[in-house]
Amino acid sequence: MKSKPGFGVYVHWPFCLSKCPYCDFNSHVRHAAIDEARFVRAFAAEIATTAARVPGREVSSIFFGGGTPSLMQPTTVAAILDAIGQHWTIAPDAEVTLEANPTSVEATRFRGYRAAGVNRVSLGVQALDDAKLKELGRLHTVQEALDAVAVARSIFDRYSFDLIYARPNQTPEQWGEELKRAIAEAAEHLSLYQLTIEPETPFFALQSAGKLKIPDDDLGRDLYDTTQEICRKAGLPAYEVSNHARPGAECRHNLVYWRGDDYAGIGPGAHGRLEIDGRRYATATEKRPESWLMRVEASGHGLTVDEALTREERADEFLLMGLRLAEGIDPKRFAEIAGRQLNPKRIADLRSEGAVETTPAGHLRVTQACFPVLDAVVADLAA
Numbered sequence: 021m022k023s024k025p026g027f028g029v030y031v032h033w034p035f036c037l038s039k040c041p042y043c044d045f046n047s048h049v050r051h052a053a054i055d056e057a058r059f060v061r062a063f064a065a066e067i068a069t070t071a072a073r074v075p076g077r078e079v080s081s082i083f084f085g086g087g088t089p090s091l092m093q094p095t096t097v098a099a100i101l102d103a104i105g106q107h108w109t110i111a112p113d114a115e116v117t118l119e120a121n122p123t124s125v126e127a128t129r130f131r132g133y134r135a136a137g138v139n140r141v142s143l144g145v146q147a148l149d150d151a152k153l154k155e156l157g158r159l160h161t162v163q164e165a166l167d168a169v170a171v172a173r174s175i176f177d178r179y180s181f182d183l184i185y186a187r188p189n190q191t192p193e194q195w196g197e198e199l200k201r202a203i204a205e206a207a208e209h210l211s212l213y214q215l216t217i218e219p220e221t222p223f224f225a226l227q228s229a230g231k232l233k234i235p236d237d238d239l240g241r242d243l244y245d246t247t248q249e250i251c252r253k254a255g256l257p258a259y260e261v262s263n264h265a266r267p268g269a270e271c272r273h274n275l276v277y278w279r280g281d282d283y284a285g286i287g288p289g290a291h292g293r294l295e296i297d298g299r300r301y302a303t304a305t306e307k308r309p310e311s312w313l314m315r316v317e318a319s320g321h322g323l324t325v326d327e328a329l330t331r332e333e334r335a336d337e338f339l340l341m342g343l344r345l346a347e348g349i350d351p352k353r354f355a356e357i358a359g360r361q362l363n364p365k366r367i368a369d370l371r372s373e374g375a376v377e378t379t380p381a382g383h384l385r386v387t388q389a390c391f392p393v394l395d396a397v398v399a400d401l402a403a
């Protein structure tokens with residue numbers, strides 16, 4: 021499956037119309053109009069500065085994430101893609117994804133995004149139940165979301181949508197029915213996230229006050245198993261913990277992260293990983309949009325973190341990200357990065373416990389049964 025390493029560009033659009041009560045992404049609500057032209061200049065400046073550090077790369081994927089990138093005007097998206105193309109070569113078959121909220125207003129912009137060069141959209145449908153969408157603080161109805169999916173289908177060859185499960189009071193039977201309905205609307209890719217209660221969100225406060233009861237570990241496990249079984253039967257197996265695709269339809273941009281390839285992080289609160297002179301740098305930018313703008317206008321970039329990773333940090337990250345994938349990791353690649361082999365005794369113990377296995381390609385992977393306890397397996401291997 022693995023060909024030459026990818027190089028991704030992640031572009032963060034940090035604004036939303038309202039803040040969903042479960043979300044801790046870097047997203048902000050502004051009541052005044054956003055000066056998109058000013059943002060375009062800043063994005064272009066940060067792209068130029070980043071490209072000067074890693075020149076000559078061929079971009080295999082671009083991802084507009086957020087926040088809500090579908091609030092951007094198509095001309096803004098086109099200008100950012102233009103800037104990327106001026107400083108790097110964009111591969112002819114590059115995957116260019118834009119995250120969209122499924123409202124009718126946003127769907128009207130899809131054609132413009134396509135003309136700008138976007139060739140894949142990822143829609144935040146979240147639930148196929150109006151009452152649940154309300155509880156999640158969403159601004160769209162089920163019908164609006166399905167209409168947006170239909171518009172996406174008519175314009176883009178590739179689209180995906182997200183659902184959140186393990187929601188308060190959800191049973192495996194209800195979820196199973198909802199998921200089957202979703203699969204009927206899906207083409208090649210679905211992201212299915214278990215609801216996580218993030219600190220400092222309204223859902224966290226509600227849960228702490230005993231007013232929000234989310235599934236316990238056992239029910240969470242049942243919901244996860246239901247998800248795997250239904251998706252597998254439908255030809256959409258998990259290729260990553262929360263991501264399902266028909267073989268060959270995986271999100272290439274996300275594979276860049278999980279396979280440990282390089283990516284540039286552009287925009288407020290964007291993370292990047294760049295190999296420069298044999299060292300891998302972890303980068304992150306200022307999260308607050310207006311502060312990021314001012315930094316970029318003053319110095320050409322919004323970096324607040326720019327650190328060379330140690331060998332051990334790199335190796336840990338390689339395991340943590342790579343073992344999320346059903347394809348697993350190449351132990352030889354681990355040895356190159358870490359300067360040592362994975363501990364054979366630990367692997368043998370985990371293998372006898374049924375937690376890891378070797379694929380026909382010689383990769384090490386976490387077994388299906390142990391995916392729900394992935395973090396513990398990785399911690400054991402990395403120790």
Ligand SMILES: C[S@@+](CC[C@H](N)C(=O)[O-])C[C@H]1O[C@@H](n2cnc3c(N)ncnc32)[C@H](O)[C@@H]1O
Nearest residue numbers: 042043045086087088121144182213214215216
């Ligand atoms: C950054 S959001 C962007 C998508 C877009 N703004 C939207 O909400 O439709 C990416 C996805 O993360 C998921 N997500 C965000 N917060 C989550 C949480 N606390 N638990 C589970 N999934 C979450 C949602 O499915 C969401 O579509």
Ligand code: SF4
Nearest residue numbers: 036039040043047087
């Ligand atoms: S889930 Fe999406 S729309 Fe809601 S606040 Fe987060 S980024 Fe914005």
